[in-house]
């Protein structure tokens with residue numbers, strides 16, 4: 001009898017975890033390589049906002065956003081900032097980032113591709129979470145966008161129109177309807193958009209950890225080390241190299257999030273992957289907050305009631321992945337939380353506030369890299385999900401398993417090709 005193919009998955013964030021889940025289901029032998037504790041603070045998957053937003057099909061940039069670049073450089077505490085010393089390195093990425101969203105035709109193309117990846121995401125996550133015994137972490141009761149006024153929503157009308165063309169439905173809430181749903185919300189917000197198809201996760205770190213534990217219970221091995229490269233002979237992968245030695249294998253998946261770039265290069269693909277750092281603040285115990293997890297369009301933050309407390313997450317800071325965090329950013333998030341939910345206690349003791357900084361793995365065109373490597377089809381790229389890595393991980397895991405086992409991918413992978421930047 002043939003031995004099942006052995007696949008090494010590099011990185012045990014949510015993309016690695018979902019890949020392990022589906023590779024095991026496809027009958028592959030799975031080894032996970034991860035230096036940290038799976039789902040812990042080193043992973044972006046630990047501290048995100050928990051949005052399973054199948055409607056998040058638009059890139060973060062939009063036409064004309066280049067006019068804001070000077071402000072991004074001047075204001076280190078704005079919702080988006082670029083650290084000045086890093087600008088020369090970030091510039092090529094930034095130019096591509098602005099160009100990719102410079103027209104609505106381009107944005108619509110991105111939306112069409114992302115919709116194929118994200119459609120049904122809450123249901124796909126529910127299946128995985130149920131299997132891993134943490135189905136209760138997935139909530140499927142929609143998501144809310146809060147606007148200061150209907151006028152502010154209408155400024156975004158073209159973006160919402162693109163969503164409508166992708167089959168995304170929503171309900172508009174006037175001030176009375178919004179505050180009936182969200183009694184703790186600041187009265188400054190007078191218009192809401194509710195997207196019923198979306199969902200959220202009450203503890204993304206615990207969810208990731210549970211998927212890894214489930215994979216281990218089904219036979220996967222977790223090796224606590226760092227992958228450094230590949231041994232490829234005659235076009236076939238022979239082993240993944242690690243700081244502790246080689247792991248012989250037939251396939252490998254690069255799921256190392258914001259650290260994937262060097263591995264991708266070793267697999268023959270120069271990918272312009274940047275780190276969009278973000279922050280969160282969690283306050284506990286939760287006394288007030290949203291009934292439905294809410295994004296605030298003006299502040300570009302999400303507030304979600306989670307197992308650990310009330311989490312506010314957001315901010316984009318483009319700099320070296322390992323630059324010192326600017327914790328003032330997390331404090332600003334905490335201050336926003338107070339403004340958004342005025343009923344929160346004003347003077348919370350430090351032990352009731354927890355802050356975190358994470359690294360979104362971001363491509364300039366807001367599309368992840370999913371596909372086989374140039375050096376050998378035995379290596380699969382699965383990273384670069386930027387702002388949508390949690391929601392997008394479920395189908396990514398399925399695609400990884402399909403590529404690894406020679407099945408036809410369930411969606412067209414051309415828009416996600418790791419070779420598209422050549």
Ligand SMILES: Cc1cc2nc3c(=O)[nH]c(=O)nc-3n(C[C@H](O)[C@H](O)[C@H](O)COP(=O)(O)OP(=O)(O)OC[C@H]3O[C@@H](n4cnc5c(N)ncnc54)[C@H](O)[C@@H]3O)c2cc1C
Pocket residue numbers: 010011012013014015016033034035036038039042043044045046047048049050051052053225226227228255256257258259260277278279280302313314315358359360361382383384385386387388389390391392
């Ligand atoms: C503030 C914030 C809010 C966000 N909110 C949302 C949201 O609401 N919804 C959403 O969908 N997305 C959100 N995101 C984005 C999402 O968190 C990421 O896209 C996603 O977590 C990326 O998952 P990943 O598995 O690719 O990377 P990670 O979670 O970063 O995991 C990568 C893992 O690879 C390991 N690794 C790295 N290098 C190596 C190596 N050489 N060898 C072995 N292992 C290695 C790392 O230790 C890490 O554990 C948010 C991000 C931030 C920062």
